[in-house]
Amino acid sequence: MCIGVFIHKQKKVKYILYKVHESNMSKVALVINDDRMTATVQVIDLLGETNFKDKNIILKPNFNTADPAPGSSDIITLKSLILKLREMGANSITLAERSGPVDTRKCMEEKGIFELAEELDFSIINLAEVGVEEYVHVKPKNSHWEDGFLFAKIYHEAECIVETCCLKTHQYGGHFTLSLKNAVGLVPKRDLNGNSYMRELHSSPNQRKLIAEINTAFSPDLIVLDGVKAFVDGGPAVGTVKEAKVTLASKDRIAIDAVAVAILRILGTTTEVSRGTIFEQEQIASAVELGLGVSKPSDIEIITDSENAEKLAEQIRIELLE
Numbered sequence: 001m002c003i004g005v006f007i008h009k010q011k012k013v014k015y016i017l018y019k020v021h022e023s024n025m026s027k028v029a030l031v032i033n034d035d036r037m038t039a040t041v042q043v044i045d046l047l048g049e050t051n052f053k054d055k056n057i058i059l060k061p062n063f064n065t066a067d068p069a070p071g072s073s074d075i076i077t078l079k080s081l082i083l084k085l086r087e088m089g090a091n092s093i094t095l096a097e098r099s100g101p102v103d104t105r106k107c108m109e110e111k112g113i114f115e116l117a118e119e120l121d122f123s124i125i126n127l128a129e130v131g132v133e134e135y136v137h138v139k140p141k142n143s144h145w146e147d148g149f150l151f152a153k154i155y156h157e158a159e160c161i162v163e164t165c166c167l168k169t170h171q172y173g174g175h176f177t178l179s180l181k182n183a184v185g186l187v188p189k190r191d192l193n194g195n196s197y198m199r200e201l202h203s204s205p206n207q208r209k210l211i212a213e214i215n216t217a218f219s220p221d222l223i224v225l226d227g228v229k230a231f232v233d234g235g236p237a238v239g240t241v242k243e244a245k246v247t248l249a250s251k252d253r254i255a256i257d258a259v260a261v262a263i264l265r266i267l268g269t270t271t272e273v274s275r276g277t278i279f280e281q282e283q284i285a286s287a288v289e290l291g292l293g294v295s296k297p298s299d300i301e302i303i304t305d306s307e308n309a310e311k312l313a314e315q316i317r318i319e320l321l322e
Contacts, residue, residue: 025301026252026294028259030316032245032309034228039247040080043224046305047249050222053089055160059122060220062165062182063097065237066110070166070229072237075112077226081164082120093120096154098127098185100198105129127152127186135188138217140290144206149197151217152186161220167227167244167260168235173207175272176264177236178257179223180283180292183214212286215253223256224249232269242267246312254293255300258284262319266312278320297321 029047033039044050059082061073069077082093095117099107104126108114117124127134136156139148155161163179170177187197201210227246231239244263250256261278279285279297288295297320302313 025299026255027250027301027303028252028255029249030259030302030304030309030313031247032306032312033247034243034245036074036076036226036228036247037080039228040077040224040226041084042305043247043249044081044084044222046303047222047251049251050088052085052160052162052221054091055089056092056158057085057090057094057160057162058154058158059085059093059095060155060161060163060182060185061095061097062177062185063099063104063107063111063113064177064185065099065102066107067237069226070168070231070235070239070241072107072111073164073166074226074228075116077164077224078113079116079120081162081224082116082122085162086120090160093122094125094154095122096125096127096152098152098188100185100189103128125154127154127188132192136217140213140216143213144204144209145213146200147191149187149214150191151214155186155218158218161218162222162224163220164224164226166231167225167229167246167263168231169233169239169264169270169273170235171233171239172202172236174211174236175208175270175281175283176257176261178225178260179220179253180215180257180287181211183218184211186218187214208282209286211283212290212292215287215292216290220251220253222249222251223253225256225260227260227263230264230267232264232267252293252300254284254287257287258294258297258300258320259302259316262316263312265319266315277322 031043135150165182225248
């Protein structure tokens with residue numbers, strides 16, 4: 001039947017083929033606004049396709065340390081995100097995180113998270129304080145981890161996951177720390193025998209592959225990347241700051257990280273982040289091999305809501321396709 005349509009209605013077939021291709025694309029919403037409270041709402045609305053009505057949401061911030069954004073998640077971004085999730089009908093919200101190298105509870109105290117939880121009525125789970133029974137053992141096929149890794153059960157079994165991360169480089173071998181790298185906080189510092197997962201990670205020549213493999217244990221329903229400010233070198237706690245004034249949102253970790261790497265390149269960043277094509281970056285290439293999102297840059301659709309954002313999107317598309 002499609003052949004018949006092709007012979008007699010060629011234009012219609014072209015349209016159908018285009019729509020099939022479009023259905024395989026991953027959207028990344030891009031907003032330019034240095035007001036985090038407003039930008040977070042804007043970018044979620046722009047992305048659309050999110051249904052949190054009656055969902056029990058597990059929220060993953062970036063609390064590696066308590067340093068100001070982009071060293072860690074900004075509390076204004078978190079507040080705006082939680083309020084928006086409530087507005088969208090979320091049944092409950094639980095923030096679950098492990099910091100490192102700093103103490104998790106102290107980090108949350110310094111960030112003002114316990115006060116925010118009282119104000120906005122959400123729960124907090126300190127993953128550094130829960131028992132081993134709250135972790136599951138994960139060993140991906142052909143894993144580069146010596147014996148797989150323990151992973152936070154609350155995320156492994158979550159009904160709905162929302163993640164928020166920052167725009168920054170990583171000077172200790174990750175090269176960049178965006179949504180894929182944010183998953184490291186869901187692995188405990190040590191295994192059941194007291195061996196350090198973090199030492200294994202950071203000493204491995206396959207560090208960026210190990211990061212990607214952690215992401216096989218869960219799948220986020222929404223990622224919001226706060227790029228109002230960026231580290232273009234250094235990181236994850238401190239680095240050279242540039243005003244990027246962007247906020248991104250997507251459901252696809254590969255797509256949002258690829259767009260974020262493009263932005264870092266446009267801002268001027270490290271040799272490691274600038275080398276090769278974006279999809280040759282090892283975190284992204286490994287995530288593609290594991291089937292965690294889009295497999296090529298042409299499958300990323302950047303959507304914007306302003307002329308300035310569209311100008312940046314055009315620069316990003318050039319970086320992605322080079």
